[in-house]
Amino acid sequence: MKIEEALFRYALRMGDNSLVLGHRNSEWCGHGPVLEEDIAQANIALDLIGQARSYLTYAGEVEGKVRPSAPLRTEDDLAYLRGEREYLNVQLVELPKGDYARTIVRSFLFDAFHLPLQQALTTSSDERLKGIAEKAVKEVAYHLRHSSEWLVRFGDGTEESHRRAQEALDDLWRYTGELFAADEAEEVLAKAGVTPKLTDLHKEWSATVDRVLREATLKRPADGWMASGGKQGVHTEHLGPMLAEMQTLQRSYPGVEW
Amino acid sequence: MPSAAEIEQLLEAVKDPEIPVISIRELGVLREVSVNNGEVEVTITPTYSGCPAMDFMRVEVEKTLKQAGIAHFSVKQVLSPAWTTDWISDSGRKKLLDFGIAPPPHSADIRALKGRSPVVACPLCGSTNTELLSQFGSTACKALYRCKACKEPFDLFKCH
Numbered sequence: 001m002k003i004e005e006a007l008f009r010y011a012l013r014m015g016d017n018s019l020v021l022g023h024r025n026s027e028w029c030g031h032g033p034v035l036e037e038d039i040a041q042a043n044i045a046l047d048l049i050g051q052a053r054s055y056l057t058y059a060g061e062v063e064g065k066v067r068p069s070a071p072l073r074t075e076d077d078l079a080y081l082r083g084e085r086e087y088l089n090v091q092l093v094e095l096p097k098g099d100y101a102r103t104i105v106r107s108f109l110f111d112a113f114h115l116p117l118q119q120a121l122t123t124s125s126d127e128r129l130k131g132i133a134e135k136a137v138k139e140v141a142y143h144l145r146h147s148s149e150w151l152v153r154f155g156d157g158t159e160e161s162h163r164r165a166q167e168a169l170d171d172l173w174r175y176t177g178e179l180f181a182a183d184e185a186e187e188v189l190a191k192a193g194v195t196p197k198l199t200d201l202h203k204e205w206s207a208t209v210d211r212v213l214r215e216a217t218l219k220r221p222a223d224g225w226m227a228s229g230g231k232q233g234v235h236t237e238h239l240g241p242m243l244a245e246m247q248t249l250q251r252s253y254p255g256v257e258w
Numbered sequence: 259m260p261s262a263a264e265i266e267q268l269l270e271a272v273k274d275p276e277i278p279v280i281s282i283r284e285l286g287v288l289r290e291v292s293v294n295n296g297e298v299e300v301t302i303t304p305t306y307s308g309c310p311a312m313d314f315m316r317v318e319v320e321k322t323l324k325q326a327g328i329a330h331f332s333v334k335q336v337l338s339p340a341w342t343t344d345w346i347s348d349s350g351r352k353k354l355l356d357f358g359i360a361p362p363p364h365s366a367d368i369r370a371l372k373g374r375s376p377v378v379a380c381p382l383c384g385s386t387n388t389e390l391l392s393q394f395g396s397t398a399c400k401a402l403y404r405c406k407a408c409k410e411p412f413d414l415f416k417c418h
Contacts, residue, residue, distance in 0.1 A: 036402060040394035047398060050308020054337065131338030135307050138340065138418050146393055 001184050003192055007126070008062040009088060009185035010195065012078070013231065014132075015055030016089035019079060020239070021110060022048030023246055024097050033100050040146060044107075047139040052079070054132045080250040084239045091230040092175035094239040101154050101164035106172055108147035112208040113179045113201060115140045120196035129194070148212045155216025162217065169213075170221050177226025179205070186231075260326070262291045265298060268326055272318045275311045276397050279353045282315055286345025289336065298323065298331035303341045305418070306398040343418045354415055355381050359400065362415040378414050380405035388412075 026045035032038025056075040064072045073081075092110060097103045118140050121133035154165040180198045182190065189195040213220050229235065249256060260268070269291070272282045282288045282302065290301040300319055304312045316333050323331045343362035346354070351361040363376035379386050385407035393416075395402040400413040 036392035036394070039396070039402075040392055043394040043398045046308035046310070047306060048308070050304075050306060054307060127338075131336070131340075132307075134340035135304070135337045139307060142393055142416075 001188050002066075003188060003194075004062060004066045006185040006188040007194070008059055008066055009183075010189055011055050011059035011062060011129075013088040013185070015052045015059055015075075015078070016087050017093055017110075018048040018055065019052035020087070020089045020242070021093035021107075022046075022052060023242060024093065024095075025103070025107070027097050028103065037100070041103075044143050044146065047136075047143065051132065051136045051139070054135075058128050058132070080247050084235050084243055085233040087230075087235065087239060087243070088233060089230055089239075090175070090178045091227050091236050092172065092178065094230070094235060094242060095172070095175065096238055098168065099164060101161060102168040102172070104147055104150045104154060105165060105168040107143065108151045108212065109172060109176055109209070110179075111140060111144035111147050112212075113176075113205050115144050115208075116201045116204040117196065120201065124194055125192075126194050144208075148208075151212055151218070152216040155213070155218040165216070166218055169218055173221040173223075174225060174227050177223070178228045178230055181226075181228055181231075183231040259293065259296055260328070262293050265291045265293070265300075265323070265326075265328070269300070269319060269322060271322055272315060275314050277354065277357060277359065279357045280346075280350050282319075284347045284350030284353065286341060286343075286347070286350075287315060296330055298328055299334060300331065301334045301336055303336050305341050307337075308398060341418070343415060346415070358382065358412060360403065360412060360414040362417045364417075376417065378403055380408060380410070381412055382410050383408040 022045045025041045025048065028038060028041040029045070030038065032041055053075050056078040060073040060075065060078055063070070092106060095106065098106075115137070118133045118137040121129050122137055124130045124133065151165065154161040156162070180202045182198045186195065186198060190197045210220065227236075244251070249258065266283060266288070269288055270281050270283060272288075274280050274282060274285050274287070277285075285305070287302050287305060288300070289303050290299075292299045300323070302312075302315065302319065312335070316335070319333050320331070344364060346362065354361045358381050360378050360381045363378070377386050378388050380388050380403075383405060385405055387406045388403050389406060390401060391404050391411065392402040395413045399416055399418065401416050402411060403414050404411050
């Protein structure tokens, strides 16, 4: 795989992860368990969708260089005119939001990965990835702080909140392997020194997870079978319906300008 | 043709739509104005990746330039170097406070850097007996606080 093609897929992946998780978080808007959390989730979703816009814009520009004869795709084209098999996000972010404990556990598992990733990207040799990361890293630091604090509150809270947090953790653990399993694009870019090695990020992720779970009195599940496929466009049954809702306007009125 | 400094002065009229007392220059969103061969280039940077006010501010900049009779201009948006609350000017901080929003702690404040709660004075009564209610307030750039002295809730512009 050539480096430009890898960069296109990488920017798309980063955009898709943020867009899909942002959309899932935004489903709490108007339905949050308390007003402050309703607002917090909407704010976090806004950060993520803002990041997705930067990544998808970049992906479209890189694609224009890789395939000069194809029509140039904008951030909106990439968000609204791709089917689920063309989405390259990890499966963790597309799962339904569940109850609030599940939402928090999912966010925590992703945020603990997202922060060291963005930190590493602030020194990327690619100017655009570096610029996006400089912006995103400050936002993601707040996301991780938020999800960590709530995880501790649930884990070290009531019997009921502890049970729900542990169940969500046990269920979602199998989706964490994919975060660190590099596909070809990620391997090519890591080798070229453009992006960090995913295996290097695992150590920091693991330390954060251990530290917060200990405080939350939750038990770290054992590593077992890990789901994968999202990075290749093979998704759970949940992404399709989510996209159908997210893309409903373009599907009903193709080409409409909003 | 007005100079870069004069255009900057002109753009003082462009305010943050969410905090209409503070201009984009005081906020640090306006990064640079340059004039080259009669072509004006205005550089702006978003406070947050998903700041919904960004497009609005860009349109306001364009409108202001057009109204001043400037025909050749472009508005460039950059992400790097990333905006920081340290770029909010002293006059901007004062206006935030008068507007009822506690200005951000300086990033050199070790408590803010380490993620611990900084000492925040209530913008209404001045008491530092305040507590954090939520890291996320009415907009992406603010956190929600409560003053335990005067019992009023208020926004803090987050350190960023």
